[in-house]
Amino acid sequence: MYTGSCLCGQVQFEISGKIDDIVCCHCSQCRRAQGSAFATNANVNSTDFRFTQGEDLLTKYKNNDKGDKYFCSRCGSPMMAKIHATPDKIRIRLGTIIDDIVERPTAHIFASSKANWEEICGDLPQFEERG
Ligand SMILES: [Zn+2]
Ligand SMILES: [Zn+2]
Secondary structure, three states, X not given: OEEEEOOOOOOEEEEOOOOEEEEEEOOHHHHHHHOOOOEEEEEEEHHHEEEEEXXXXXXXXXXXXXXXXXXXXXXXXXXXXXXXXXXXXXEEEHHHEOOXXXXXXXXXXXXXXXXXXXXXXXXXXXOOOOO
């Protein structure tokens, strides 16, 4: 069981299953959405995910026809995305998880889109686009 929250703590959630497909995405959309060099995103099963507080404080941003991004309307923390093609998954923003996790990132994706000031470090495989 993992717990997580936004920066202000008003939105809180629990994950009762495992975390899958952890990737660091360096695409320009993820960089803007996070205000950072990359986003670390992962899948959890919708059935393993539940809000324990503050779900009504989430605001949805329709990023494109593929899905929506959700963030806390109080503090602006990016929380998750729901992709229409995979309604049984929640694409969690991994930095919102409070607990230490056992799963690990598997790859850097859209490495060819990285900011010119960023150096990707470490031994994880790097893919030009999707892995
Ligand atoms: Zn918040
Ligand atoms: Zn991305």
